[in-house]
Amino acid sequence: MTGVGELPETRSVTLSVNGERHEIDVETRMTLADCLRRKLGKTGTHLGCEHGVCGACTVLVDGRSARGCLMLAVQANGAEITTVEGLASRGGEWHPLQQAFHEHHALQCGFCTAGILTSMVEFLGENPDPTEDEVREALSGNICRCTGYQGIVRAVLDAAGRLRARNGAIAP
Amino acid sequence: MTTFRGANCGLGAKPVCSVFTDTGSNATEGSGGVEMRYEAPETMKAAVALLASDEHGRVLAGGTDLLVQLRADTIEPSLVVDIKKIDEMCAITRENGGFRIGAAVTGAELGEHEAFKSVWPGVVEALELIGSTQIQGRATMGGNLCNASPAADSVPAMIAAGAIATIEGPDGRRDVPVGEVATGPGRTSLRAGELVASFLFPEQAPRTGDAYLRFIPRTEMDIAVVGAGVCLTLDDSDVCVAAKVSLGAVAARALAPEAAAKALIGTPVDDAALAELSRAASAAAQPIDDKRGTREFRIQVTGVMARRAAETALARAKGA
Numbered sequence: 001m002t003g004v005g006e007l008p009e010t011r012s013v014t015l016s017v018n019g020e021r022h023e024i025d026v027e028t029r030m031t032l033a034d035c036l037r038r039k040l041g042k043t044g045t046h047l048g049c050e051h052g053v054c055g056a057c058t059v060l061v062d063g064r065s066a067r068g069c070l071m072l073a074v075q076a077n078g079a080e081i082t083t084v085e086g087l088a089s090r091g092g093e094w095h096p097l098q099q100a101f102h103e104h105h106a107l108q109c110g111f112c113t114a115g116i117l118t119s120m121v122e123f124l125g126e127n128p129d130p131t132e133d134e135v136r137e138a139l140s141g142n143i144c145r146c147t148g149y150q151g152i153v154r155a156v157l158d159a160a161g162r163l164r165a166r167n168g169a170i171a172p
Numbered sequence: 173m174t175t176f177r178g179a180n181c182g183l184g185a186k187p188v189c190s191v192f193t194d195t196g197s198n199a200t201e202g203s204g205g206v207e208m209r210y211e212a213p214e215t216m217k218a219a220v221a222l223l224a225s226d227e228h229g230r231v232l233a234g235g236t237d238l239l240v241q242l243r244a245d246t247i248e249p250s251l252v253v254d255i256k257k258i259d260e261m262c263a264i265t266r267e268n269g270g271f272r273i274g275a276a277v278t279g280a281e282l283g284e285h286e287a288f289k290s291v292w293p294g295v296v297e298a299l300e301l302i303g304s305t306q307i308q309g310r311a312t313m314g315g316n317l318c319n320a321s322p323a324a325d326s327v328p329a330m331i332a333a334g335a336i337a338t339i340e341g342p343d344g345r346r347d348v349p350v351g352e353v354a355t356g357p358g359r360t361s362l363r364a365g366e367l368v369a370s371f372l373f374p375e376q377a378p379r380t381g382d383a384y385l386r387f388i389p390r391t392e393m394d395i396a397v398v399g400a401g402v403c404l405t406l407d408d409s410d411v412c413v414a415a416k417v418s419l420g421a422v423a424a425r426a427l428a429p430e431a432a433a434k435a436l437i438g439t440p441v442d443d444a445a446l447a448e449l450s451r452a453a454s455a456a457a458q459p460i461d462d463k464r465g466t467r468e469f470r471i472q473v474t475g476v477m478a479r480r481a482a483e484t485a486l487a488r489a490k491g492a
Contacts, residue, residue: 064309072210075235075254141304
């Protein structure tokens with residue numbers, strides 16, 4: 001709490017979120033995840049443990065996965081942020097990972113899903129043809145209480161194939 | 173218990189249903205009794221001046237410990253100095269045949285640096301054990317050292333490698349061995365206004381190998397119950413001519429027991445030498461009892477980890 005008559009310390013930051021530029025004032029103590037949810041309405045990013053363990057709040061910061069709860073919004077000044085809302089195409093077509101999650105029953109309650117999808121976007125970008133063991137290791141920073149992970153692993157492996165096919169079709 | 177970094181336990185500490193309710197601003201923002209000024213200086217000089225100006229200032233590198241402590245209200249800094257905008261703190265450069273690693277270089281960046289990884293695989297494997305991919309994209313060696321957790325994974329590996337911490341402060345720059353920075357849980361030997369700017373990994377002698385191993389009950393995302401870093405150098409006839417052994421999570425700060433290193437030096441690192449290393453490492457351990465392991469268990473595991481780390485370091489020194 002701030003004292004009576006005191007305003008919380010704020011800073012003006014510029015964030016690009018899913019390609020949209022935002023100039024906003026944020027409290028210096030506000031986390032990136034809180035900023036995305038409350039200031040920008042991007043409530044697809046979920047907050048679970050709020051101390052860096054569960055992975056629900058994972059977003060991409062300049063293309064790299066990061067815990068939204070372990071970054072201050074002011075640290076992200078000037079950064080390009082991608083949240084789960086930014087994965088589908090402009091026309092609303094799902095990202096191949098989202099399509100694969102849908103088909104393989106890779107979610108039940110869905111609370112962890114946004115963080116898993118963003119983590120896996122980075123992972124498949126770096127490792128387009130992973131083994132099952134590599135997928136399981138890459139998932140170790142995201143906790144899912146419902147699924148037992150089997151459907152998630154299958155979906156990620158399937159999405160990897162779809163992405164390879166898609167990118168192979170584009171590449172010469 | 174005290175939590176030392178983002179990648180700590182706490183699994184299931186909250187009823188799962190509570191995550192479905194947004195508990196409102198007062199409950200979810202660490203309250204904090206003081207205003208927190210945020211600064212992101214672009215020069216070392218400006219960072220030192222800021223830290224020297226406020227005794228309640230804190231350095232923000234990756235934030236994977238600091239934000240957890242802020243939210244838990246275990247710290248209330250009136251100033252946070254974000255050092256990731258300072259180029260030299262984020263740089264990896266060659267220096268006199270060795271490497272200089274900025275204190276704000278992330279684990280992910282160092283893990284992707286093939287040249288560093290090929291020379292110091294033990295340091296990289298230690299750093300890559302810290303948290304998950306999402307943590308490693310932010311977390312730094314400087315932060316791991318200055319957070320001063322006795323269980324910090326990168327610290328025994330850096331001590332074994334003979335790394336030097338370069339500290340900048342109001343009185344200029346000074347170099348100290350990494351093992352002299354942390355003095356106890358959450359405490360360092362840094363003076364007012366000082367910060368760790370970079371680490372120097374000196375040029376490595378030929379036929380040197382390093383390794384780090386830790387014991388944790390899970391396979392990922394946990395805090396070391398025991399950690400062991402070993403670096404050793406062989407001569408042309410496979411006799412060990414230099415060795416450093418460092419142990420984590422078994423004392424108030426990382427240990428570097430001389431007797432453990434001496435057990436290897438002058439030997440071909442055979443079974444007898446490894447058994448003596450194991451005994452010396454266990455004898456040096458002064459662990460606590462806690463939920464991660466009993467004192468007795470930790471003492472025994474210390475010897476096992478030291479021996480296995482030495483076996484990996486030996487294979488690497490031989491070029492395997």
